[in-house]
Amino acid sequence: MPFEQHQEKKYPKDAESIFLAALKVTEKFEGKVISSAPEKFNFTARFPKVILGQTLGERTELSCAVSADGNVVIDAFPLDAVERKLMFGARKGVTLTVVTWFIAHLEHNLGISPT
Numbered sequence: 662m663p664f665e666q667h668q669e670k671k672y673p674k675d676a677e678s679i680f681l682a683a684l685k686v687t688e689k690f691e692g693k694v695i696s697s698a699p700e701k702f703n704f705t706a707r708f709p710k711v712i713l714g715q716t717l718g719e720r721t722e723l724s725c726a727v728s729a730d731g732n733v734v735i736d737a738f739p740l741d742a743v744e745r746k747l748m749f750g751a752r753k754g755v756t757l758t759v760v761t762w763f764i765a766h767l768e769h770n771l772g773i774s775p776t
Contacts, residue, residue: 664756666738666757666760668760672771675731676702676731679767683727683763708720708723712759712762719747719752720740720744721738721755723735724736733767737763739756
């Protein structure tokens, strides 16, 4: 299982709504936005080891880009203790869990049934 995750999904909503819903999820997960381009509907955030009361074991960096047609691209990878990309020794499934939860909460905020 790769440590890095890449997922793409298309939603029948406008880019701004999706972008704002994604930022809301980031806030709920206590993530910290480290870069953002609201005019391009994309951002990068770092998430702590503990999300929604669950200890996952690693920090995660996640970037989210929304295109005008509602396509969402999410890329994520684990971080070490000083917030550098973790190249080896990451726990299996942590990054995938963060991405899966992120998408589930994004869909909930958009009022879309999980698929």
